[in-house]
Amino acid sequence: MLRRNKKGIGLEWYMLIVAVFIGFTTFFVYHFSGQKIMDNFIGDYQFSILRSVQESEKTLFYVDQSAQYSLEQSVYDLANSGGVSEIEISDEENFAGYECGKYNDAYVWYQVIKKDGKYDAQECFDEKSAETNLAYTFNRNLDNYLVSYPGNIPTDNYKYEFKNNLEIIGLAALPVYINIFKKEIPEDFSTEAREIKPKPLDAKQLDKDTTKNSEGFRDFTGTDLCAKGSRCVLKENAFQQLVKAQDAAVKKGISLEVYSAYRSSEQQQALWNGDTPEKYADRYKDPTVRIKYVCDPKGGEIKCPHLSGNVVDIRLKGKTTKTMNSAEWNILYSIMTSADSNKQPLWVKYSNEPWHFECCNTPRYSRAIEKGVTSIV
Amino acid sequence: MIPVMLVGIITFVNNNSITGNVVAEQSDNEKIGTYSVMPSFRAKIDYSLQDYSDLKIKLKTAIDKCFASKQQDVKDCIRTETNKDGYNWNCNEKDSDVLYDFTDKLKECINLENENYVCRFSFDSRGFLNTEKPKRNFEIKLTNWYYPRIKAELFEDDDILLGTEFIEAGKLFYTDYENKDKESKNLDSITIKINYEDGIPVVTDSHATFKDKNIDRTVGLSKIFLIYKSKEGIKFIDERFESSFRGPEPANTIIDLPRMQGIDFCAKTGKKVTAYDASDGKVKEREIVYKFAIMLPNPVPAPVELFDAKDNLKAENSALLAWGKDSQAGIKSYSVYYSTKDFIDVEMSDIKKDNDIKKVSILINNPIEIEKVDLDKCEFNPTNEPCKYKNYGNPLLKNKLYYIKPENKFVYVLSDVDFKDETDYNIAITAVNDKNEEIDNDNSIKDNKNIFDIGKNYLWFSSNDDLPPAKIINLKKETGSDGKIKLLWDLPTKNLDGTDLSDLKGFNIYYRKYLVGPFVIASSNIDSSFSKKEIRVSDAGCSSSQPQCGYEMEELASGQYFISVAAFDDKNNEFKDTAQLT
Numbered sequence: 001m002l003r004r005n006k007k008g009i010g011l012e013w014y015m016l017i018v019a020v021f022i023g024f025t026t027f028f029v030y031h032f033s034g035q036k037i038m039d040n041f042i043g044d045y046q047f048s049i050l051r052s053v054q055e056s057e058k059t060l061f062y063v064d065q066s067a068q069y070s071l072e073q074s075v076y077d078l079a080n081s082g083g084v085s086e087i088e089i090s091d092e093e094n095f096a097g098y099e100c101g102k103y104n105d106a107y108v109w110y111q112v113i114k115k116d117g118k119y120d121a122q123e124c125f126d127e128k129s130a131e132t133n134l135a136y137t138f139n140r141n142l143d144n145y146l147v148s149y150p151g152n153i154p155t156d157n158y159k160y161e162f163k164n165n166l167e168i169i170g171l172a173a174l175p176v177y178i179n180i181f182k183k184e185i186p187e188d189f190s191t192e193a194r195e196i197k198p199k200p201l202d203a204k205q206l207d208k209d210t211t212k213n214s215e216g217f218r219d220f221t222g223t224d225l226c227a228k229g230s231r232c233v234l235k236e237n238a239f240q241q242l243v244k245a246q247d248a249a250v251k252k253g254i255s256l257e258v259y260s261a262y263r264s265s266e267q268q269q270a271l272w273n274g275d276t277p278e279k280y281a282d283r284y285k286d287p288t289v290r291i292k293y294v295c296d297p298k299g300g301e302i303k304c305p306h307l308s309g310n311v312v313d314i315r316l317k318g319k320t321t322k323t324m325n326s327a328e329w330n331i332l333y334s335i336m337t338s339a340d341s342n343k344q345p346l347w348v349k350y351s352n353e354p355w356h357f358e359c360c361n362t363p364r365y366s367r368a369i370e371k372g373v374t375s376i377v
Numbered sequence: 378m379i380p381v382m383l384v385g386i387i388t389f390v391n392n393n394s395i396t397g398n399v400v401a402e403q404s405d406n407e408k409i410g411t412y413s414v415m416p417s418f419r420a421k422i423d424y425s426l427q428d429y430s431d432l433k434i435k436l437k438t439a440i441d442k443c444f445a446s447k448q449q450d451v452k453d454c455i456r457t458e459t460n461k462d463g464y465n466w467n468c469n470e471k472d473s474d475v476l477y478d479f480t481d482k483l484k485e486c487i488n489l490e491n492e493n494y495v496c497r498f499s500f501d502s503r504g505f506l507n508t509e510k511p512k513r514n515f516e517i518k519l520t521n522w523y524y525p526r527i528k529a530e531l532f533e534d535d536d537i538l539l540g541t542e543f544i545e546a547g548k549l550f551y552t553d554y555e556n557k558d559k560e561s562k563n564l565d566s567i568t569i570k571i572n573y574e575d576g577i578p579v580v581t582d583s584h585a586t587f588k589d590k591n592i593d594r595t596v597g598l599s600k601i602f603l604i605y606k607s608k609e610g611i612k613f614i615d616e617r618f619e620s621s622f623r624g625p626e627p628a629n630t631i632i633d634l635p636r637m638q639g640i641d642f643c644a645k646t647g648k649k650v651t652a653y654d655a656s657d658g659k660v661k662e663r664e665i666v667y668k669f670a671i672m673l674p675n676p677v678p679a680p681v682e683l684f685d686a687k688d689n690l691k692a693e694n695s696a697l698l699a700w701g702k703d704s705q706a707g708i709k710s711y712s713v714y715y716s717t718k719d720f721i722d723v724e725m726s727d728i729k730k731d732n733d734i735k736k737v738s739i740l741i742n743n744p745i746e747i748e749k750v751d752l753d754k755c756e757f758n759p760t761n762e763p764c765k766y767k768n769y770g771n772p773l774l775k776n777k778l779y780y781i782k783p784e785n786k787f788v789y790v791l792s793d794v795d796f797k798d799e800t801d802y803n804i805a806i807t808a809v810n811d812k813n814e815e816i817d818n819d820n821s822i823k824d825n826k827n828i829f830d831i832g833k834n835y836l837w838f839s840s841n842d843d844l845p846p847a848k849i850i851n852l853k854k855e856t857g858s859d860g861k862i863k864l865l866w867d868l869p870t871k872n873l874d875g876t877d878l879s880d881l882k883g884f885n886i887y888y889r890k891y892l893v894g895p896f897v898i899a900s901s902n903i904d905s906s907f908s909k910k911e912i913r914v915s916d917a918g919c920s921s922s923q924p925q926c927g928y929e930m931e932e933l934a935s936g937q938y939f940i941s942v943a944a945f946d947d948k949n950n951e952f953k954d955t956a957q958l959t
Contacts, residue, residue, distance in 0.1 A: 045409065048409065049399055049410070049412065052399070052412035053412065055412075056397055056412055059414070059416065060414065060416060060418075063416045064418050064420070067419075067420035068420045068421075068422075071420045071422050072650040072652055073652045073653060075424050075650055075652075075665060076650050076652035076654075076663060076665055079428075079665045079666060079667045079668070080666065081668065082667060082669035082670075083667070083669075097545065100672075101484060102477075103481060103639030103670035103671075103672060104474060104481065104639060104641040104670065105473065105540075105641075105668075106641040106643075106668045106669050106670035107669055108639070108669070108670045108671060108672050109433060109436060109670065109671060110436065110437065110671045110672070111671070111672045112444070112671065112672065112673045112674060113674065119444040119674075121440045121441065121444075121671075125429075125433070125669070127429040127430045127433055130429045131426055134426065153416060157416070158417075164425070165423065165425045166422050166423075166424045166425060166426065167419065167420070167421045167422075168419070168420050168421075169417070170417055170418045171417050172415045172417045175398070175413035175414055175415050175416070176414055176415075177411050178411065178413070178414070179408050179410075179411055179412075180408065180409050180410040180411060180412055181408055181409065182408075182409055183407060321523075326520065329523075351524070352523070352524040352525075353524070354523050
């Protein structure tokens, strides 16, 4: 007679339960495979934001370090120039130079003159200006660091305050913008990525990368057409003329770079009032003298053409106004003034500044067209 | 694609009170929003701007002290004052000093207040005495930068860039003489080549390039840097017209540059920062060095040396003054002081007030350049003209300045109303700059070198009158009813060199028996066989109102005579080539 094993009966039940579990699991797996309901996991975008926060922290750290290095460099540079800083390029033709000049590349602090048989040591350098000049030198050095950062950090963006022995506080006017992407984009540190290769503009991409506002201005800051760190805004027509000029440049194997364009009347007023590192109002207290070096916004677009949004200060990509040679200025001139479909020059040059071009019926542009020239005072 | 609506705002605060801001956006690409943050910062360094005030005070104290104490060499005094007490304010010489030597003077020309000036300057040896490399070839290139700036660059051996400087000069122009105030000829660039040998600079080439109908052309420019400053700006001078610009006033107003002297300082503080420097292209810990300069009036021209005086041969009331030409820039003229009284120890300010001390100013604008002259010999050929100096073949004209090039010295023929022959004079000479400054001769200043020194710039001198009256003319005879001979001749009014005769004293009448022959005009051959009769002007009965002189020769017995008449002056100067008759 067959005897039943009670332990064996228990195992069968266990086997049954496992088989049912596997069966259900297989059913569910097969049933839902091939259907995707989400392309990311929960909290993915929050991670993207956190990555941007991390990126911003890196940027802020870079700015902090740059400021520290710039301060040491500026103290060194300013001492080397006797506490004097000259504004090399200003709105007006006049060079905002140091009144007493230099001797053997050193700025003159005293000029001793003989008058009526007596000697008088006339003071040329006001030590109180050292702080202003340090801020200007600091800003220049800091900008050099900022444009070297892989991201886009605005330049000429600070209002400076000094505290004794010696602390500088830079209060930013504009923020750093960091794009939040769906996916992390690996950082590219290859040199190739930083080479300046002229490439035709992609109209669709340009449209995405720029913003238009209701007043007809196009902001192309951060694009290939705008120098790193600069804020680039133009009227729509002027922007389209610039795009055409860039297309002409690319055909010649070069690229253009705008480093100054539209300036709002508030920005111009800040320049005039001395609220920028140039401190024009401190350097030239008398407005009748100051106007020789910076334009008074009261003069409107005629006196300050940058207010129009139809003016660019431009150079070849990868160059500065100091490193551009005369042949390169000539190439720039020829590209910018090349004819459009109406056989009119895209832009006309202000004769006294090889980087300054105007378009779109500014008074200077109209005068040039009337006279049939492409360079005019 | 998943539309993402406004996600929210995340804020956080760091220790600099910077706020981050997130903005999401409708997007059809990978970008879903923007995060923004204000990049404000704070940086600190252990340093004080007070250094500038401290340095200025120290510098001003040194300047005041050196000028107040009437230091002989103010520049040296200031250097000494700023380098004591453990300080070191001296600068190391650098290659680019060659460039600044040029550009500093160019800027000074540009900044001259007035126009229509000719700037004249040259390279000096500003610190560039690299003994390890005594021969160096530099090139300065000027190019139009952007208006109104030009760029000046210094190269060595054509390619190594040693320095760059930007100058507010408008544009590069060159000009000839005719059109200096009219049209401007544009230049593209200017190249100046300078060879330094043992610290002495020599400009070997200066030329400009320009485009003429799209063809590159060159033009030679003045190598001594004659630059014309006009209303339009500065114009470099075409070498072919250089001599026209060198002409003295009123044709040209020449300004010698520099008109001030500079001292540069490099004050070391011992404080260090980490910084980059283009000199070595490295970032490293460096000492903070404050560089600055001061400008001082040019020192008064140094005392003249090698002063000498000689008699102006065969000339009255004049002297030949000779002295060494000084190489220092800015000398506009020389002043000669003379007096019968001693003024060697008299301060210049008192000399100028003293009416007994006469002054003659000699402008040095355009001296007559001569190669060779023997100041001890001259001869009349022909008469009625000034005596011609040997080896030169020409007279040395009164109140004219000559430059004897091989000897590098000036010669001036002094002939002043108050200067008289046979008078013992104290004579001194000083160099004067364009501000009319000269040595002060202040012996109260210790170690003052700007004083009169016998044998160097002060001497005693007396000139001789060795100029005889001119030859007698219209000598004739009249025989009286008593058979006596009366000689007649014109009153001489000129000296032998054609100048006015003012010291006629009398006449010598030479005579001896003459055997045969008609009247003969003979050359001088007055010898001991002649008898001599000396008469005064009054004996000859002539004067300015009675231009005919006459004398009755009672001494003559009957017969034919050879007779000569010669005039003599107060110093018994007599021309031997006498008028003669028989």
